[in-house]
Amino acid sequence: MHRRIPSSLFNSLAIAGLLASATPALADVTLYTTREPGLIQPILDAFTKDTGVQANTVFVKDGLLERVRAEGEKSPADVLMTVDIGNLIDLVQGGVTQPVESQVLNEAIPANLRDAENNHWYALSLRDRVAYVAKEIDVDTITYEDFADPKWKGKVCIRSGQHPYNTAMVAAMIAHDGAEATEQWLRGVKANLGRKATGGDRDVARDILGGICDIGIANAYYVGRMKNAKPGTDNYKWGEAIKVVRPTFANDKSKGTHVNVSGAAVAKHAPNKQDALKLLEYLVSDKAQSLYAKANYEYPVKAGIELDPVVASFGELIIDPLPLTEIAKHRKHASELVDKVGFDN
The missing domain is CATH 3.40.190.10 (Periplasmic binding protein-like II)
Structure with a gap:
């Protein structure tokens, strides 16, 4: 025996379905990172809250370049984040990044701390x-x-x-x-x-x-x-x-x-390039740079950011x-x- 759905309930369900389909889904950006996600999660949470873009992290302890290469055009990676200038250069030379044009990044990051010639990689914090x-x-x-x-x-x-x-x-x-x-x-x-x-x-x-x-x-x-x-x-x-x-x-x-860096680049086959760029630009905002400074005790790449008191006690950092x-x-x-x-x- 089939139970008949009351027309009022049917109409309610239909309206709910229409409302759900009309509500835009939260945009996503996928971050492949060799950094422990917990170190940057507060920054990513702030990014999602402020922009409405969900940042999903994939922790790749070793072999980031090899993984992205193997995934090829089907890679879900939008942003590649790592530590050490050598690792950043390896990603670029390995052919898994792409250039981006951003006045925000270029104004926030000194030329000696980014790929000033080809715009492939950007330093986000200093060590x-x-x-x-x-x-x-x-x-x-x-x-x-x-x-x-x-x-x-x-x-x-x-x-x-x-x-x-x-x-x-x-x-x-x-x-x-x-x-x-x-x-x-x-x-x-x-x-x-x-x-x-x-x-x-x-x-x-x-x-x-x-x-x-x-x-x-x-x-x-x-x-x-x-x-x-x-x-x-x-x-x-x-x-x-x-x-x-x-x-x-x-x-x-x-x-x-001498300083080394944590940094990032947009993946060559990023499915969401615009949101990837939005994430990079957010990471050099005053808010994100302050979180880098006070949560991780790293030195901000952007000038004028307040430091953790312990780090500030070391005196002025003059960068090579x-x-x-x-x-x-x-x-x-x-x-x-x-x-x-x-x-x-």
């Missing part, structure tokens, strides 16, 4: 490679070259020379001082190591607290995380054991500090004006030199 110095040591200025000074023998800590953070720094050294001087510098730093080049950047602070070394090279934003950690935790203790000194290159008149594209040209040679001197052995 300055700094000196961690034991709090009790009287050092207020230092050059990158100083880490090879024999006076620091047995007192330097650093992570693997083949880590992208350090490969980029060595590449910058080649650009500034030449390959021969950089090779000798690597040998000098290796001779000064207090323990094997290994671990992570926070391990440098840990080992300074433990008396294994007095100084080290690491990213500044980790100090923001450590010093803002809950008092009494290991991270807090490590952060309290050190001070930050921003190194410069000895022969650089600008007295700039050498274009990142110039530094990236020396990455392969930098990696070869690291192996040649047996830096990680």
